[in-house]
Amino acid sequence: SRVVKLAVIPGDGIGPEVVAEAVKVLDAVTVGSEVTFEKTPFSLGAGRYLETGDTLTDDDLAAIASHDAILLGAVGGVPGDPRLADANIERGLLLKLRFDLDHYVNLRPSKLYPGAAGPLADPGDIDFVVVREGTEGPYVGNGGAIRRGTPHEIANETSVNTAYGVERVVRYAFALAERRRHKLTLVHKTNVLVHSGGMWKRIVDAVASEFPGVDVDYLHVDAATIFLVTNPGRFDVIVTDNLFGDILTDLAGAVTGGIGLAASGNINPDGAFPSMFEPVHGSAPDIAGTQKADPTAAILSVALLLDHLGLTDEAARVTRAVENDIASRDGVRTTAEIGDAIVRGVQA
Numbered sequence: 047s048r049v050v051k052l053a054v055i056p057g058d059g060i061g062p063e064v065v066a067e068a069v070k071v072l073d074a075v076t077v078g079s080e081v082t083f084e085k086t087p088f089s090l091g092a093g094r095y096l097e098t099g100d101t102l103t104d105d106d107l108a109a110i111a112s113h114d115a116i117l118l119g120a121v122g123g124v125p126g127d128p129r130l131a132d133a134n135i136e137r138g139l140l141l142k143l144r145f146d147l148d149h150y151v152n153l154r155p156s157k158l159y160p161g162a163a164g165p166l167a168d169p170g171d172i173d174f175v176v177v178r179e180g181t182e183g184p185y186v187g188n189g190g191a192i193r194r195g196t197p198h199e200i201a202n203e204t205s206v207n208t209a210y211g212v213e214r215v216v217r218y219a220f221a222l223a224e225r226r227r228h229k230l231t232l233v234h235k236t237n238v239l240v241h242s243g244g245m246w247k248r249i250v251d252a253v254a255s256e257f258p259g260v261d262v263d264y265l266h267v268d269a270a271t272i273f274l275v276t277n278p279g280r281f282d283v284i285v286t287d288n289l290f291g292d293i294l295t296d297l298a299g300a301v302t303g304g305i306g307l308a309a310s311g312n313i314n315p316d317g318a319f320p321s322m323f324e325p326v327h328g329s330a331p332d333i334a335g336t337q338k339a340d341p342t343a344a345i346l347s348v349a350l351l352l353d354h355l356g357l358t359d360e361a362a363r364v365t366r367a368v369e370n371d372i373a374s375r376d377g378v379r380t381t382a383e384i385g386d387a388i389v390r391g392v393q394a
């Protein structure tokens with residue numbers, strides 16, 4: 047039988063609440079099967095920082111990296127908490143994991159499931175995947191500020207785009223489009239960001255010649271937000287940079303029934319490092335501790351994790367149980383009630 051070593055990082059706020067449900071579903075779908083998940087919990091996030099002053103030690107990172115995969119809830123404290131003023135949990139923990147484990151594909155599927163309460167009157171069929179670059183762009187932290195606090199303060203943040211980094215994620219997106227509906231949309235802002243946008247465009251055009259069966263189009267990111275609301279059915283695979291992908295996927299979550307349903311995978315396709323699966327949403331301090339969080343995004347992240355590990359039957363059972371649950375939703379349920387209902391669906 048196969049053993050999968052899984053690092054579990056519940057994190058802060060609603061993170062532990064939704065991860066508890068995701069783990070229940072993972073256990074339910076693997077019980078009595080050929081695969082066993084050996085789970086190691088890691089206490090990381092704003093809570094850990096406030097206790098110990100650590101964000102992510104070298105030992106933590108090495109221990110996490112020795113696992114086969116990672117499940118993460120959400121990290122980040124209450125915005126404005128003065129005790130976190132000198133910390134940057136997001137950069138020092140979440141982005142550090144994505145960068146050091148070379149998660150260059152941030153895979154964020156969006157599907158409007160029947161019964162999901164989306165905001166659009168006439169949404170049509172929505173089923174697309176955002177392939178967000180995960181290790182470059184404005185996220186690299188290559189910037190600085192001088193004359194801080196003076197009227198002449200200068201603050202810079204540089205977007206780093208390498209031909210190598212762009213090509214590998216673009217190639218992944220084309221291969222994905224080839225397995226789906228053969229359509230790829232590059233989203234950027236080439237009219238203003240001429241250097242990086244120009245390079246992304248040239249690389250997409252070059253790789254396109256290797257995938258003659260894939261239709262390619264291009265949208266500026268501002269226009270892409272229009273179409274995500276007015277005609278989301280036009281998208282199949284969207285490939286875009288780290289920051290645009292962050293923004294578009296919160297919007298995509300909203301149009302497909304809420305951020306509580308949006309799952310993601312931070313993938314290292316080469317398999318050199320463990321990939322990490324997490325909801326798109328954050329720690330939601332506004333509802334933390336109230337059992338109001340929807341655990342579905344975390345549970346669908348488990349489905350992505352199972353798929354990534356080649357456990358496609360198990361992944362399909364989780365997705366089907368979620369689909370059935372969404373189709374039959376009415377009334378307000380707690381986080382645990384939703385998790386329990388999906389567990390029962392997986393067992394059925």
Ligand code: NAD
Binds near residue numbers: 119122125324326
């Ligand atoms: P957020 O995603 O935490 O919350 C935005 C809104 O969505 C809130 O109203 C929240 O209640 C709601 N929401 C989020 N998840 C939900 C769920 N599962 N069910 C129901 N409602 C849900 O974004 P934010 O408020 O901008 O950020 C809060 C903290 O989380 C910040 O510290 C931020 O940096 C961090 N964050 C972490 C991650 C991550 O760990 N991957 C992602 C985004 C934000």
Ligand code: IPM
Binds near residue numbers: 136137140141326
């Ligand atoms: C996300 C989050 C992160 C991001 C933050 C918390 C660093 O918003 O996973 O979407 O910007 O990538």
Ligand code: MN
Binds near residue numbers: 293326
């Ligand atoms: Mn985000």
